[in-house]
Amino acid sequence: MWQEERQQKIRDLLAAFGQVSTDRISQSFGVARETIRRDLVEMEQAGELRRVRGGAVPLVREAFSFQVRHTQRLQEKRAIAATALPFLRNGMTLFMDAGSTTTVMSETIAGPNGLTDLTVITNSFDVARNLTEPTGEPSRRFRVLMLGGEFKQDPNETVGAVAINEIHRYQADLAMVVPWGVDAVKGASDFYLYGAEVARAMVQNSGQTMILADHSKIGAPPRTVFCPPDEIDILVTDAKARDNPSFEAILEKLPKVVVAE
Numbered sequence: 001m002w003q004e005e006r007q008q009k010i011r012d013l014l015a016a017f018g019q020v021s022t023d024r025i026s027q028s029f030g031v032a033r034e035t036i037r038r039d040l041v042e043m044e045q046a047g048e049l050r051r052v053r054g055g056a057v058p059l060v061r062e063a064f065s066f067q068v069r070h071t072q073r074l075q076e077k078r079a080i081a082a083t084a085l086p087f088l089r090n091g092m093t094l095f096m097d098a099g100s101t102t103t104v105m106s107e108t109i110a111g112p113n114g115l116t117d118l119t120v121i122t123n124s125f126d127v128a129r130n131l132t133e134p135t136g137e138p139s140r141r142f143r144v145l146m147l148g149g150e151f152k153q154d155p156n157e158t159v160g161a162v163a164i165n166e167i168h169r170y171q172a173d174l175a176m177v178v179p180w181g182v183d184a185v186k187g188a189s190d191f192y193l194y195g196a197e198v199a200r201a202m203v204q205n206s207g208q209t210m211i212l213a214d215h216s217k218i219g220a221p222p223r224t225v226f227c228p229p230d231e232i233d234i235l236v237t238d239a240k241a242r243d244n245p246s247f248e249a250i251l252e253k254l255p256k257v258v259v260a261e
Helices: 003-017 022-029 033-045 066-071 074-087 100-110 125-130 161-167 193-204 239-243 247-253
Strands: 049-052 055-058 093-096 118-122 142-146 150-152 157-159 172-177 181-183 187-190 206-212 224-227 234-238 257-260
Touching: 003 022, 003 033, 003 055, 003 193, 022 033, 022 055, 033 049, 033 055, 074 100, 074 206, 074 234, 074 257, 093 100, 100 118, 100 125, 100 172, 100 206, 118 125, 125 142, 157 161, 157 193, 161 193, 172 193, 187 193, 193 206, 193 224, 234 239, 239 247, 239 257
Parallel strands: 093 118, 093 172, 118 142, 172 206, 206 234, 234 257
Antiparallel strands: 049 055, 150 157, 181 187, 187 224
């Protein structure tokens, strides 16, 4: 089993059970305990977990609740959405994944200065809701296609094989996706494997890819990569990203970086 595969499985176990045992995962993976300990040390140094006697527990992630994450850096996310909006055209077909910034983006699209005649294919219940009328009926301005699949909360989204298979049925003009982090070498990544799989499928089935990432995502340690740097057509971030030491490398590596002022 490759190191990245082991570490992703460790992340999934932490997310599911809130703790992992070195002995148990050593037996489950069929690798030496020393190998697992080295993985845990590396993941602790990357800020992914905290080692405890006999295993590890997850760090308390900043703003764990989606509702809290949605309100954090809201000014920056609104600036990103306003800056991204002129790149869209009436009549386009978009993929939009689940995340606090795509939720804000959908609010901007549906606003008075937004667009019309858009087809939006999404796995996000929040995005779909924002693009419907208050009565719950589909908006006359938008055609919204909600992907099926396994339901997960925080955020409310569909994931898994059914969602991915449905994505491959469509071809979009643009994928608008939100990463866990953006790295100059690895590209855009997601914290969870299932989120990365959805984002990767959207990227593969789109003419262009737009990454929406506030300054906290810039230079974050890569998790599960879904889009390498040369496949990111546009990165839209906020002005505070300029203060990040990783920003210059990202400017040099990515084809187009737009900063929302």
